[in-house]
Amino acid sequence: MTFRATCLATVFAFCAAGPLAAQGKIDVAIIGDPDTFDPMVSTKDVVSIVTQHFMETLYTFDDNWQVVPLLASDMPTISEDGTTYTIPLREGVSFHDGSTMDSGDVVASLNRWKEVASRGMAIADQINGIEATGPAEITITLSEPYAPLTTLLAFSNSAAVIYPEEILADEIDEPIGTGPYKIKARQPDQYTQLVPFDDYSQPGAAAGERAQIPDEIRFIPVPDTNTRIEGLLSGQFDYADSLSTEAFERIEASDVAEPVLLEPFGWSLFAVNHKKGLMTDLNIRRAVQAALPYDDMLFAAFGDEKFFQTDGALYPEGWSWHNEAGTELYNQNDPEKAAEYLEEAGYDGQPLRILTSRQYEFHYQMAEVARMALEMAGFTVQVDVVDWATLAQNRDNPDLWDIYITHSPFLPEPTLTSSLFATAREGWANPEKEEILDRFTRETDPEARKEIYAELQQKVYEDVGLIKIGNFNVVQGKSRALSGVTPSPWPVFWNARKEQ
Amino acid sequence: MRSYLFRRLIGLIVVIFLVLTIAFVLVRLAPGDPASLMLGPDATPEEVIALRTRLGLDQPIAVQYLTFLGNVLQGDLGQSLFFNQSVTSVLAKRAEPTIFLALFSLLVALVIATPIGIWAAYRRGSILDQTSITSAMLAASVPSFLTGLVFQRYLATDLGWFPASGYGDAGASFAERMRHLILPAITLGITNSALILRFTRASMLDILGEDYVRTARAKGMTERRVVLRHALKNAGIPIITVVGLTFALLVSGAVVTERVFNLPGMGNLVVNAVLRRDYPVIQGTLIVVAALYVLVNLATDLLYLVVDKRVKY
Numbered sequence: 001m002t003f004r005a006t007c008l009a010t011v012f013a014f015c016a017a018g019p020l021a022a023q024g025k026i027d028v029a030i031i032g033d034p035d036t037f038d039p040m041v042s043t044k045d046v047v048s049i050v051t052q053h054f055m056e057t058l059y060t061f062d063d064n065w066q067v068v069p070l071l072a073s074d075m076p077t078i079s080e081d082g083t084t085y086t087i088p089l090r091e092g093v094s095f096h097d098g099s100t101m102d103s104g105d106v107v108a109s110l111n112r113w114k115e116v117a118s119r120g121m122a123i124a125d126q127i128n129g130i131e132a133t134g135p136a137e138i139t140i141t142l143s144e145p146y147a148p149l150t151t152l153l154a155f156s157n158s159a160a161v162i163y164p165e166e167i168l169a170d171e172i173d174e175p176i177g178t179g180p181y182k183i184k185a186r187q188p189d190q191y192t193q194l195v196p197f198d199d200y201s202q203p204g205a206a207a208g209e210r211a212q213i214p215d216e217i218r219f220i221p222v223p224d225t226n227t228r229i230e231g232l233l234s235g236q237f238d239y240a241d242s243l244s245t246e247a248f249e250r251i252e253a254s255d256v257a258e259p260v261l262l263e264p265f266g267w268s269l270f271a272v273n274h275k276k277g278l279m280t281d282l283n284i285r286r287a288v289q290a291a292l293p294y295d296d297m298l299f300a301a302f303g304d305e306k307f308f309q310t311d312g313a314l315y316p317e318g319w320s321w322h323n324e325a326g327t328e329l330y331n332q333n334d335p336e337k338a339a340e341y342l343e344e345a346g347y348d349g350q351p352l353r354i355l356t357s358r359q360y361e362f363h364y365q366m367a368e369v370a371r372m373a374l375e376m377a378g379f380t381v382q383v384d385v386v387d388w389a390t391l392a393q394n395r396d397n398p399d400l401w402d403i404y405i406t407h408s409p410f411l412p413e414p415t416l417t418s419s420l421f422a423t424a425r426e427g428w429a430n431p432e433k434e435e436i437l438d439r440f441t442r443e444t445d446p447e448a449r450k451e452i453y454a455e456l457q458q459k460v461y462e463d464v465g466l467i468k469i470g471n472f473n474v475v476q477g478k479s480r481a482l483s484g485v486t487p488s489p490w491p492v493f494w495n496a497r498k499e500q
Numbered sequence: 501m502r503s504y505l506f507r508r509l510i511g512l513i514v515v516i517f518l519v520l521t522i523a524f525v526l527v528r529l530a531p532g533d534p535a536s537l538m539l540g541p542d543a544t545p546e547e548v549i550a551l552r553t554r555l556g557l558d559q560p561i562a563v564q565y566l567t568f569l570g571n572v573l574q575g576d577l578g579q580s581l582f583f584n585q586s587v588t589s590v591l592a593k594r595a596e597p598t599i600f601l602a603l604f605s606l607l608v609a610l611v612i613a614t615p616i617g618i619w620a621a622y623r624r625g626s627i628l629d630q631t632s633i634t635s636a637m638l639a640a641s642v643p644s645f646l647t648g649l650v651f652q653r654y655l656a657t658d659l660g661w662f663p664a665s666g667y668g669d670a671g672a673s674f675a676e677r678m679r680h681l682i683l684p685a686i687t688l689g690i691t692n693s694a695l696i697l698r699f700t701r702a703s704m705l706d707i708l709g710e711d712y713v714r715t716a717r718a719k720g721m722t723e724r725r726v727v728l729r730h731a732l733k734n735a736g737i738p739i740i741t742v743v744g745l746t747f748a749l750l751v752s753g754a755v756v757t758e759r760v761f762n763l764p765g766m767g768n769l770v771v772n773a774v775l776r777r778d779y780p781v782i783q784g785t786l787i788v789v790a791a792l793y794v795l796v797n798l799a800t801d802l803l804y805l806v807v808d809k810r811v812k813y
Contacts, residue, residue, distance in 0.1 A: 033772075035538045035582060041547070043540030118544045158542065171554075173584060185670055188583045188590075189772060190764045193670050220666065220762075223772070226649060227665045227762045234657040234664040389532030389777050396536060396545060406541070418542050425545075 024215035026482070026496050029228045029240040033189050033221040038172045039159040040117045045409070048156040048490050049241070050219050053194055054096070055161040055177035058087060058106070059154035060207050063486065065319075065412040067150045068206035071101065071162055071178060073136070075150070082145030082444050083128075089136040094199040095164050096182045103132035108165040110140070116170070119158035119416070122423070123149070145442040147449065151413035156490055180210040180494045181217060192219045210494040213484065217493050229477070232257045238479040238498060239491065245307045251477050258480050260487045264309055264316050265474035266409035268301070268366065270354075270467035271419055275398035275427035278352055283345035285464035288352070288403070291338035291377035294331040297369045298470040301362035309471040314414070314457050316471055320446070321414055323454040326461030330468065338377035351382040355401035359388035363405040366469060396425055407472070409489040414453055415441060419466045428465045504813040508801075512794045519790040520572060523783045524565055527774075533557075534581050534777040555581050568783070577787065578780035582773075587784035591766065597667050598758070598765035601681050601688065602750035608689025609696050609746065614739075617700025621708060622727055632697065640694035648687040648760040656683060665762040684761045688754060692746050699742040703735035710734075736807045744800030752789040 030049060036042050039051040060070040069075060071093060076085040093101040110130045113120035128141040140149070153160045164176055174183075181194040196212040203210070220237070222228045229247045232240040235256050243251070243259070251259040270288070272279045279285050295310045302308040312330025315321035352374060356367045364385060371381045384401070386394065394400045411417060420437065422429035436459055440452045460466060478485060484495040535551040536543060552558050559567075571578055577587035613636075620632040656664035662683045668676045707713065708731055716726045755767035762768070766785055773781035804811045 035776075041539065043542035047540070116547075118539075118542050118547055121544060121546070157540070187593075187670070187764070188585075189768065190667065191670060218670070222665065222762050224759055224762065227652075227760060230652045230657045230664040231666070231762075234660060236664050236666065387532065387775070389534075389537050389775060390530075392536045392541075393531055393533040396548070423544075 024213065024498065026214040026217045026238045026493050026498065027236065028217065028219050028491075028493065029222040029231055029237040030219050031221070031228075031242050032223050034192070034219075037175045037183070039157060039161055040113055040120070041158075043118060043157045045157065045489060048159070050192055051159075051161075051175070051177075052156045052179070052490060052492060053181040053217065053494065054179035054183060054197075055159065055175060056179050057154055057156070057160050058089075058162065059150050060156075060203075061154055061412055062206060062208065067154045067412075068204075070154075070203050070207050071106075073204070076140075078444065082147070082442070083142045085140040085142070085149060086133065087138050087140070089138065090201070090203070091136050093178050093201050094197075095178055096176045096197055097164060098199070099164050099166075101162060101164075101178060102135055103138050105165045106138050106162055107132050108168050109162045110138075110160055112163075112168050113160040117158040117160070119152055119155065120160065122421075123152065145444060147441055147444045148413045148415045151416070155412070155416060180212045184216075189221055191221075194218070210492075212494055213497050214493060217496075232477045232479070235479065238482050238496075239485060239493070240477045241491070243475045243477050245302055245304065245473075245475055247477075248306070248475050251475075254480075256480060257477050260476040260478050261306075261473050262476065262487050262489065263473045264311075264410070264471035265489060266407055267314070267471050268298075268362065268405070268407040268469045269419070270370075270403045270469065271395075271406050271426050272428070272464060272466055273398055273402050273404075273426060274429065274465075277398070277402045278350060279402045281345050282463065283341045284347065284352075287338040287341035287345065287347075287377060287379070288374065289329060289461075289464050289467055290332045290334045290341060291373050291379070292331075292370055292467065292469070293333045293373045294469055295333075296373070297366040298472070300369045301365040302472055307473045307475075311471050312461075312468065314460065314468060315410060319410065320450060321453050323450070323457060325454040325458040327457075329461040333373075335373070335377040338374075342378050347378065349380045351380045353400070353402045354381065354383045355386070355391060355394060355404040356383065357386055357388045357391045359391075360407070362472070363407070367405055398425070398427065403467075414456070420456070420460075426466070428463075430459070430463050430465070433459045433463060433465065501813050508794075508798050512791065512798075515794050516787055516791055520569075520783060520787050521565075523786040524568060524779075527777070527779050527782050528561060528564075530777075532777045534779070537776055538582070568780075572787070577784035580773075580778055580781050582776050582778045582781070587780045590769065590781060591784055591788055594764060594766045594769045596765075597677075597681065597763045598751055598754060598767060600678065601684055601754055601758070601763065601765060602747055604678075604681055604685035605688035605692060605750055605754075606743065606747050608685050609693040610743070612689065613693040613696035614700055617697045618704055618727065618732065620697075621701045621704030624705060629701075632701070636694040636697045639690050642691070643756070644687050644691045645756045645760050647690060648684065648757055651683050651687055652760065665760075667764050680761075680763070684754075684757050684763060687760075688750060688757050692750065696739070696742055696746060699738055700735070703738045704731060707731045707735045733807070737804055740803050740807060741800055744796050744803075748793045748796040751792055 030046055032046055034047045034050050036047060037051055039047055039055055056071050058070060058072040059067050062068045071090055073088045073090045076087045078085055089103060089106060095101060107130050114124040114127055123146060126143050126146055128143050130140050133139045167176055180197055180200045182197045184195045185193040194217040225244050228240040229243055231237040233254050233256055248259050251257055272285060274280060298308040298310055310331055312327030313322050313324055354367050356363045358364045367383050371383050374381045395404045418424040419426050436452060436456045440449060440456060443449050443452055481499040482496055484497045485491055485493060535548045539547050539551060568578060580587055580590050583590050616632045620629040623629055652664055656662045663680045667680050713726060713731055716730050755771055758765045758767035759771060770785045
C-alpha cells in the first residue's frame, strides 16, 4: 500500500468509526464533576443530581414537593408533644453490597448525618437520641418540637442518606447505597457511569416507581456552557443541565433537541452582612432596599422577560408558602427615599462593598446595574469582582463585604434557606425574627405554619434580612427522543426512555 | 559534548526548583480555599476547618513547603485534594489526549505551513506569497477558541462530521479517541501554522539568495532538487527551533482548545485545578510542563547536530 493510500485509509477509519450506540444509554451533561459521592458532606446541587440515583433517604418529595416515604414504610408517628418521631422502615431492602438494611444501619447513618452534614449539625443540639426500637423501626427523640425534621430527612443535599453501618467513617470514598442504580465506573472530569442495581426493591406508590429503564446513565462533566449546547444539538448528549438563555431559540429550532424551561427555577438575592460594616445599620439596609431597580437588574441579567419574574414574594405562586406579606417594600426603585434613609443614617460616603463573581454572569450584571442605582441614591459603591474560589472564601469573612450576590432554587421547606438563621454567615440576628422562626419550626400544623411564614416574610422585608431581587428561570435541554424526565433543579433519569 | 549535557541537566534542575518554589508560593498567595469550595455553599465554618485539617492545609506554609520539597525529591508530587489520587497518576491519565493533540496539531501545522512557506519564498512577491502572508497573519490573529467554536458549530453540530466534544465513551477504541481529536487538532494546527509558515518563508528567502544555490542552479540541477535538497536542508535549523517551541507550547498551552472541546487533557486539568484550588495538581502540572519545555529545547539543540554537521557542542 502506498503512503498516500495508507493516509487515506487512516482518515477514512477515523471518520467512519462512529460512536457505539448502546441501547438505553442516557448521556447527561452536567456543569462540573461531583467533588464527592457522599451527599451527606456536600451541599452542591451537582453532587445531589448524581448521587440521588444510587443513595436513598428515609423520605423524599413527590411532584408537589410533599414529603413521602422512601426507605421508610410510612410517615412517622409523632407524639402529642411533637418531640418523638417513630419511623417504620421498609423490610427486605438491599444495599449494593448485598446486605440487607435494618434499623442499626439507619441509626448509625443518622448519627453520622448529625455529626458531618451541615443540615444535620444544625439540628444536632435538638436531637436527644436516635434509637432502634425494632428491627424495622427507629425513634428520634427531640428536646423540643421541630416541624421541618421530615423535610430535612428527605432533602437530597447535605442528605440524610442511609449507608450500611459497616462502611461508616469520617470519609466515605466508595458509597454503598440502596438506590436503583449503582456506580460502575468513574473517570474524574470525564464521566460517572451508572448501571441498574438488579436487587432494587421499589418504594411505595407515593414516591413513584423508579423503573430503571436506561441500561446505563452517564453523567459527563462539561464545564463550558457552549460545549454543553453544541453537544446537545449534535445529539451527543441526551440531557444537558444549565444552558444559557441566549441559546433558547436555537435549541427550540433544532430537530434533535428541545429546551426544557424550569419556570421559575429559583431566586437571586443580595445576601446582607449583619455582622459587621455598613449594612448593620437598618437605615442603610433600607436605603439599599429602596434604591435598587429590581426589574432593570433582572432585565440586564436575563435579557428577556421569558426568563425572569419581578416578584417580591419569597415563594412564587403555586407554592403553598406563597404570600404577599411585606412585598410593598419590594421594587420601590426610589432614589429619593433611599437618600432620606442615608441622611437619617448619617452616611459619610464609606464605600458599600458588593462582592460578586463572573462564575454566574447574571450575578455580575445585577451588580453593575445596582452600582449605578445606588450611586444615584448617594452611595459610594465598590464592586469586588473575584473568581468563585475567592468569593467562597471571602464571604466567610465578615470584614470583607457588605453584600454578596447569590441565588438558590426554591427549596421545599423555608427553613432550608440558611440566610434566615442567625448562625449563617450573614448573621441576621433579630429578636422578633428569632421568635417567629422559633414558632415556625415548632408548629406542626401546615395551615398554621403558612401563617407564621407570612409573618417571617414580613420581617424579612421590614428588617431587610436579605434582599430578594427576583425569580428566574433556568434552561436545560433534552433530546427530542427522550421522555420520562420531569424538569427539576435535580432531574432524575431512572424512568427516562429514549426512542431509537 | 558530555560536559554540555551535564550543564544542561544542571540547568534543568535549577529551572524545576525555581518553578516549583514560585508555583508553591503563587498558588498560596492567591485567595480562595479548596475546603470551602469542596463542601458547597451551605457548609458551616466548622466543617471547613475540619476539612482543612484533614487536607493538611492548616499547617504553616513553611512546613507545607518543606514537606512538598521532600516529597518531590522522592518523585512524589503529592496527593490531589480533589481526586483522592496521586498527582502523578492524575497527570499520567491526562497526558494521552494532550500529547496526541499536540502531535496531531503539529502535523496539521506542518502540512499547512511548510509547503506554503517554501512556495511563498520561491515565488517571492507573487500573489501566492502575498496571500500566504495575509492568511498567516489572519490565522495567527484569530484566537483558537473562536476557530474552535466555529468548527464545533458548523462541522460537528450542523454537519455531524465530527464529535462535538469529549474523548469518547468509557472503553472507546484508540481510533474512536483519535477521532475526537480531529477538530481540536485542526483548530490548533491552523493557529500555530502561522508562525511556522513565516519562519519557513523567511529562512528559505535567506538561503535562496546564497551563492551556493546559484552555483547549484548553474550546474544545471532541477529547481525541485535545488529548493528541496540544497536550500530546505540549510533552512532547517530555524524551522526546527520554531517547531520544537511550538510543540512545547502545544503541550502546555492547549488550555483553551481543550476547554472548548471538553478534552480531558492537562490543559483542562490545570484550569479545573486552579478553579478548585487543587494546589498539588497546579504545582505538579507546572513542574511537568517546565521540565518538558527544557527537555524539548534540549532535544531541539541536539537535533541541530544531526541537521548541520558544522554544529559542535
